[in-house]
Amino acid sequence: MKNNNVTIHDISRALGIDSSTVSRALNNSDRVSKKTKEKIVEKAAELGYQRNSLASKLRTNRTNTIGVIVPRISRHFFSSVISGIEETAFKAGFDVIICQSLESIDREKKLVETLLSNRVDGILISISMETTNLDHLDNYKKNGFPLIFFDRPCNVLENTNVIIDDLKAGFDATAHLIERGCKNIVHFSGPQNLELYRNRKKGYTNALNAYGIPFSKSLVIESQLMQQDGIDAARQLLKLPKVDAVFSANDTAAISAMQYLKTKNINIPKDIAFVGFSNEPISAIIEPSLSTINQPDFEMGKVASSLLFEQIKNKKYAAENQTKILKPYLIIRNSSKF
Amino acid sequence: MKNNNVTIHDISRALGIDSSTVSRALNNSDRVSKKTKEKIVEKAAELGYQRNSLASKLRTNRTNTIGVIVPRISRHFFSSVISGIEETAFKAGFDVIICQSLESIDREKKLVETLLSNRVDGILISISMETTNLDHLDNYKKNGFPLIFFDRPCNVLENTNVIIDDLKAGFDATAHLIERGCKNIVHFSGPQNLELYRNRKKGYTNALNAYGIPFSKSLVIESQLMQQDGIDAARQLLKLPKVDAVFSANDTAAISAMQYLKTKNINIPKDIAFVGFSNEPISAIIEPSLSTINQPDFEMGKVASSLLFEQIKNKKYAAENQTKILKPYLIIRNSSKF
DNA sequence: TTCAAAAATACAATCGATTGTATTTTTATT
DNA sequence: AATAAAAATACAATCGATTGTATTTTTGAA
Incomplete structure (x- = not known):
C-alpha cells in the first residue's frame, strides 16, 4: 500500500x-x-x-461527467431533481458535478466557465432569478454543446426545455380558490424575467377570466418570494380591501405570509385561504397545512438527464430543440378547505 | 466566436x-x-x-479543487455547511465539488474514488450512517492526503475533526427538560457507530446523573432518525409508562413524532415536552415550535475548509491531527415551555 | 515440421498546457 | 558604436493515459 x-x-x-x-x-x-x-x-x-482521470479525460476527450447548476441545493424541489439526475447518470455511467448559483448571475457565469473548462460532456441548468440574458450560454448552445434547461425554461434560443405546465398549475390553483367561493384573490408573483413566473401569473389571470372575475393589477404582489418577501407581501395585503385568498407562486412566501397573518389574528382559511406552489415538505406540516402544487421533481431530473445523455450520444440530436412539459397537480390541504 | x-x-x-x-x-x-x-x-x-483545465491540472499536478461529501444536500444543516465551505473556497481560489452519499457506504466509497482519481487537492467529509470502518479512507490519510472530517467525527485514525460539542448539547437539552420538571425523559438516539450520536446520548445520561435521575435503558429508542422512525418511536413511546418528555437527537424524528402524538390528542408540551437537535428551519414553524440545539453550521463550513486549505498549503501540517470543537446552544421554544 | 493466420505485445504519437533552459532581441551604459 | 545585462521569446520535455500501427509470439492446419 x-x-x-x-x-x-x-x-x-x-x-x-x-x-x-x-x-x-x-x-x-x-x-x-x-x-x-x-x-x-x-x-x-x-x-x-x-x-488519473485527468490524463484519461484529456486523451480521450470524453469526461463522462455532466454539470448541474441549480439556484440552491437546499431547496427541496431542486435536491429532488438532482436525485433524479443522479439516478439516471449512475445507470449511464456518468459522474455529476452539482453547483449552486445562489440566484446570482455572476456566480452562474463563473460556474458555467468552470464546468466547460473542465470539459463536462453536457450541462443541465435551472437559471438564476437574476438571469435576464444568456450571452454566457448561447455561444455554446450554438456550437451544439449539449445543454438543457429545466424548471426555469429559456425560450430565447433554440433550446431544449424540461418544464412543468405552470400555466395549467396556475389556472388550477386559482380556479380551486374561486370554486371555494373566493373572489378577491391576491397573487404573490416572482421575477417576471423568469418565464415560469409569467406563466403562473398567466394561469392566474386566465382562471379569473374563465370565471368572469375582473383582474386587478393591485392584487398582484411581485417579489423574489423569499421568506421576508412573504412577510412584506402579507403586510401589503392587509391594506387591500377584502382579500379572501392568496395564490402564491411558491411555498416559502406563502408560509411566511401565513405565519405573519396568524400573529394578526387572521384565520386561515376562513378569512384568507392560501394555495402555494412546489409542495415543499414543510407545507404538509405547518398549521393549517398548505394546499399547493406538486411538481414531479424526481421525474423531471430523470427526464432532463435522459434527454441530455441522448444529446451527448448523438450530437445532431442536440440541434433539434424540444420542450418536454411535465404535469403538475394540485394538492388540497387545510389552508383552502372550508 | x-x-x-x-x-x-x-x-x-x-x-x-x-x-x-x-x-x-x-x-x-x-x-x-x-x-x-x-x-x-x-x-x-x-x-x-x-x-482546458484538464491539461493544466495534469501538468501542474494541482487542481485547485476540493471535494465535499455529505450524507444529503437537502438537509438544511449540510447545505449551510456547504455554503460556509464555498465562501472560504471562493476566497482561496478553489473550486468545490459537492457530493452526497445518501447515507450509503457504497456510494461513499465510490465518491471518494472518483474525487481522488480526479486528483482533488483535499476532501471534507461527513461520513454516512452506514460507515463503520474507514478502509476506504485511511490509506489516503496515512499518506498525508488532506482529509478532514466534520460534524460526524472519526477518531479511529489520527484525524482532523471539526465538530460541535455534542456532549454538552445533549447535556443542556436534557438538563433543560429536567429543570422544567420532567422526570421520565425518553431519548431518540441515532446509529451508535456514529460518535456524534454516542455523545448526544452520553450528554443525556450525564444530565440524568447530575440531577440524580436514574437512567433506564428502556427510555432510549434507537433508530436512523428518519421521518418514519420518528413515528415508530412515538408509537413505542406510548406504550411506556408516564413519559413526560423527549430529547431527540435530530429534529426530523422529533417533528414527525410530535405530529403523530398530536393526532393521538397528546398535548405538547403539557403531556410530553420535546427538544430536538439541529435547528432545521421547520422547527421554528411547526406548532408548537420545537426547542432545539442550534449548530454553528455556516461557521463549521468555514472552519473546516480553512483548516483544509492550511493542510493543502503545508502538507506537514496535515500529519498533526487536531480537533476543533464548536459551541452549540439551546433554543427554547414552545415545545418545552410551561 | 512449416507457415499463414490470429493473438499478444511493443512502439510511438497524441491530448493541451506548463516550465526549465536556451536563444534572440532590446535596453542601457560607457 | 560596442557590449554586458536584462527582457522577451523560442525550444523541448513533461504530466499520465490512450490508441493506431508495427512487431513478435502463439496457434493450428496442412
Whole structure:
C-alpha cells in the first residue's frame, strides 16, 4: 500500500510490460491475454495504483461527467431533481458535478466557465432569478454543446426545455380558490424575467377570466418570494380591501405570509385561504397545512438527464430543440378547505 | 466566436508566437511583454479560446479543487455547511465539488474514488450512517492526503475533526427538560457507530446523573432518525409508562413524532415536552415550535475548509491531527415551555 | 515440421498546457 | 558604436493515459 502517485508506467516497469498493454489490461481490453491481465491487476493493487482521470479525460476527450447548476441545493424541489439526475447518470455511467448559483448571475457565469473548462460532456441548468440574458450560454448552445434547461425554461434560443405546465398549475390553483367561493384573490408573483413566473401569473389571470372575475393589477404582489418577501407581501395585503385568498407562486412566501397573518389574528382559511406552489415538505406540516402544487421533481431530473445523455450520444440530436412539459397537480390541504 | 476546441497552439499559429509564450501571456506572466500579451489576449477572445483545465491540472499536478461529501444536500444543516465551505473556497481560489452519499457506504466509497482519481487537492467529509470502518479512507490519510472530517467525527485514525460539542448539547437539552420538571425523559438516539450520536446520548445520561435521575435503558429508542422512525418511536413511546418528555437527537424524528402524538390528542408540551437537535428551519414553524440545539453550521463550513486549505498549503501540517470543537446552544421554544 | 493466420505485445504519437533552459532581441551604459 | 545585462521569446520535455500501427509470439492446419 504505497503512495498515491503510482502510474501505469510504474506498473509497466515493475513487470517489464509495456505501458500500453498495462493500460489495455486495466481497461479490460481483449487485446491482452488473461494471464497478463491478472498479473497487471494484481501488481496495480499491490502498488495502490489509481487511474488519473485527468490524463484519461484529456486523451480521450470524453469526461463522462455532466454539470448541474441549480439556484440552491437546499431547496427541496431542486435536491429532488438532482436525485433524479443522479439516478439516471449512475445507470449511464456518468459522474455529476452539482453547483449552486445562489440566484446570482455572476456566480452562474463563473460556474458555467468552470464546468466547460473542465470539459463536462453536457450541462443541465435551472437559471438564476437574476438571469435576464444568456450571452454566457448561447455561444455554446450554438456550437451544439449539449445543454438543457429545466424548471426555469429559456425560450430565447433554440433550446431544449424540461418544464412543468405552470400555466395549467396556475389556472388550477386559482380556479380551486374561486370554486371555494373566493373572489378577491391576491397573487404573490416572482421575477417576471423568469418565464415560469409569467406563466403562473398567466394561469392566474386566465382562471379569473374563465370565471368572469375582473383582474386587478393591485392584487398582484411581485417579489423574489423569499421568506421576508412573504412577510412584506402579507403586510401589503392587509391594506387591500377584502382579500379572501392568496395564490402564491411558491411555498416559502406563502408560509411566511401565513405565519405573519396568524400573529394578526387572521384565520386561515376562513378569512384568507392560501394555495402555494412546489409542495415543499414543510407545507404538509405547518398549521393549517398548505394546499399547493406538486411538481414531479424526481421525474423531471430523470427526464432532463435522459434527454441530455441522448444529446451527448448523438450530437445532431442536440440541434433539434424540444420542450418536454411535465404535469403538475394540485394538492388540497387545510389552508383552502372550508 | 468559433468552436470550443481552440487551444493555445491555435493562437500560437495564428500569431506566429510560440505556444509557451501564449501560455505565459494568458497566465499573465511577467516574462511576456505587455504588447504581446495584448495581442494574445485579443486573439484568444476572437477565437473563443477557453483553457482546458484538464491539461493544466495534469501538468501542474494541482487542481485547485476540493471535494465535499455529505450524507444529503437537502438537509438544511449540510447545505449551510456547504455554503460556509464555498465562501472560504471562493476566497482561496478553489473550486468545490459537492457530493452526497445518501447515507450509503457504497456510494461513499465510490465518491471518494472518483474525487481522488480526479486528483482533488483535499476532501471534507461527513461520513454516512452506514460507515463503520474507514478502509476506504485511511490509506489516503496515512499518506498525508488532506482529509478532514466534520460534524460526524472519526477518531479511529489520527484525524482532523471539526465538530460541535455534542456532549454538552445533549447535556443542556436534557438538563433543560429536567429543570422544567420532567422526570421520565425518553431519548431518540441515532446509529451508535456514529460518535456524534454516542455523545448526544452520553450528554443525556450525564444530565440524568447530575440531577440524580436514574437512567433506564428502556427510555432510549434507537433508530436512523428518519421521518418514519420518528413515528415508530412515538408509537413505542406510548406504550411506556408516564413519559413526560423527549430529547431527540435530530429534529426530523422529533417533528414527525410530535405530529403523530398530536393526532393521538397528546398535548405538547403539557403531556410530553420535546427538544430536538439541529435547528432545521421547520422547527421554528411547526406548532408548537420545537426547542432545539442550534449548530454553528455556516461557521463549521468555514472552519473546516480553512483548516483544509492550511493542510493543502503545508502538507506537514496535515500529519498533526487536531480537533476543533464548536459551541452549540439551546433554543427554547414552545415545545418545552410551561 | 512449416507457415499463414490470429493473438499478444511493443512502439510511438497524441491530448493541451506548463516550465526549465536556451536563444534572440532590446535596453542601457560607457 | 560596442557590449554586458536584462527582457522577451523560442525550444523541448513533461504530466499520465490512450490508441493506431508495427512487431513478435502463439496457434493450428496442412
